[in-house]
Amino acid sequence: MTLPLRVKITDVGPRDGLQNEKQPVPAAVKIELVHRLQAAGLKDIEVTSYVSPKWVPQMADNHEVMSGVQRQPGVRYSVLTPNLKGFEAALADRPDEIVVFGAASEAFSQKNINCSIAESIERFAPVVEAARAKGIYVRGAMSCAVGCPYEGEIAPERVGYLAGLMKGIGVQHVGVADTIGVGTPRKVQAAIEATLQHYDLNDVSGHFHDTYGQALANTLAALEMGVWQYDTSVAGLGGCPYAKGATGNVATEDVVYMLQGMGIETGIDLDQLIDAGAYVSEQLGRKTGSRVATALIAKRA
Numbered sequence: 001m002t003l004p005l006r007v008k009i010t011d012v013g014p015r016d017g018l019q020n021e022k023q024p025v026p027a028a029v030k031i032e033l034v035h036r037l038q039a040a041g042l043k044d045i046e047v048t049s050y051v052s053p054k055w056v057p058q059m060a061d062n063h064e065v066m067s068g069v070q071r072q073p074g075v076r077y078s079v080l081t082p083n084l085k086g087f088e089a090a091l092a093d094r095p096d097e098i099v100v101f102g103a104a105s106e107a108f109s110q111k112n113i114n115c116s117i118a119e120s121i122e123r124f125a126p127v128v129e130a131a132r133a134k135g136i137y138v139r140g141a142m143s144c145a146v147g148c149p150y151e152g153e154i155a156p157e158r159v160g161y162l163a164g165l166m167k168g169i170g171v172q173h174v175g176v177a178d179t180i181g182v183g184t185p186r187k188v189q190a191a192i193e194a195t196l197q198h199y200d201l202n203d204v205s206g207h208f209h210d211t212y213g214q215a216l217a218n219t220l221a222a223l224e225m226g227v228w229q230y231d232t233s234v235a236g237l238g239g240c241p242y243a244k245g246a247t248g249n250v251a252t253e254d255v256v257y258m259l260q261g262m263g264i265e266t267g268i269d270l271d272q273l274i275d276a277g278a279y280v281s282e283q284l285g286r287k288t289g290s291r292v293a294t295a296l297i298a299k300r301a
């Protein structure tokens with residue numbers, strides 16, 4: 001398989017990156033982060049989620065954030081919607097894309113969305129139907145595609161099973177998510193291979209957390225299979241509230257640097273991206289999680 005010439009990156013920092021922050025992050029900071037990401041050339045940004053504020057208090061300002069973003073033409077703004085209640089609330093804020101999120105692990109499905117895998121599909125089906133009827137693109141996230149914090153290793157067949165269920169209800173694209181970052185290249189490839197039994201290569205993305213420092217290697221392994229769409233998080237922000245100890249997604253800066261070095265186009269300005277990451281890191285009062293940003297900021301000084 002030849003490597004893709006162009007990669008599409010969805011920055012999930014404003015949502016996945018910030019959802020687990022213990023301190024309240026003001027909506028104005030989230031909005032400014034989205035503005036800085038789009039200024040850096042990001043064309044796909046996962047902004048927020050319409051979930052229960054009791055479960056994820058940090059995303060309770062979803063409406064304020066979505067309505068505060070000054071949209072740029074050509075940028076797609078996505079949001080998470082776990083059920084019809086969330087979808088209906090999101091509709092008023094005009095997302096371009098919604099994300100239904102399931103898991104390859106039963107235990108994680110229960111902990112994260114309070115239902116079994118089968119029940120989650122029943123909940124998603126009317127959401128998918130309603131979104132598609134309105135011309136809103138539907139992405140599905142498949143958590144724990146390699147490992148689960150409660151069940152341990154997850155067999156590729158279980159990822160394939162979930163992908164088949166997602167396909168069956170009309171989800172247009174699926175992301176293979178290594179939620180707790182335990183994956184290594186061959187295991188990630190096996191999870192993607194199982195997904196490709198149900199989805200076209202153009203409808204599959206990678207979403208790799210960097211907890212064990214494997215995310216860039218896993219990205220390269222997926223690239224070698226021709227996967228050209230990835231979720232990443234500026235400054236490596238993040239973690240899932242229902243996956244204890246899991247760190248953020250692979251840093252967008254690190255992925256962009258790697259791709260640029262390989263001659264693969266992303267349309268993203270690395271300098272401006274580093275500024276966006278420095279902004280949010282400063283607001284959170286911590287160092288960036290990006291190795292590339294750390295190195296290039298030191299070089300600037």
Ligand SMILES: CC(C)(COP(=O)([O-])OP(=O)([O-])OC[C@H]1O[C@@H](n2cnc3c(N)ncnc32)[C@H](O)[C@@H]1OP(=O)([O-])[O-])[C@@H](O)C(=O)NCCC(=O)NCCSC(=O)C[C@@](C)(O)CC(=O)[O-]
Binds near residue numbers: 056082113180241
């Ligand atoms: C899914 C539910 C809502 C089910 O939660 P539930 O308790 O089973 O839902 P329910 O229908 O029984 O409703 C219970 C209460 O929640 C309210 N409610 C119900 N739905 C909504 C909604 N959409 N928005 C706002 N409120 C809602 C509802 O109105 C009611 O309120 P009450 O009467 O008690 O005051 C809950 O489990 C939840 O919100 N979970 C949050 C899960 C989450 O956000 N996890 C993090 C994102 S996933 C992730 O990060 C992984 C990913 C995608 O990045 C990929 C990866 O790396 O793996």
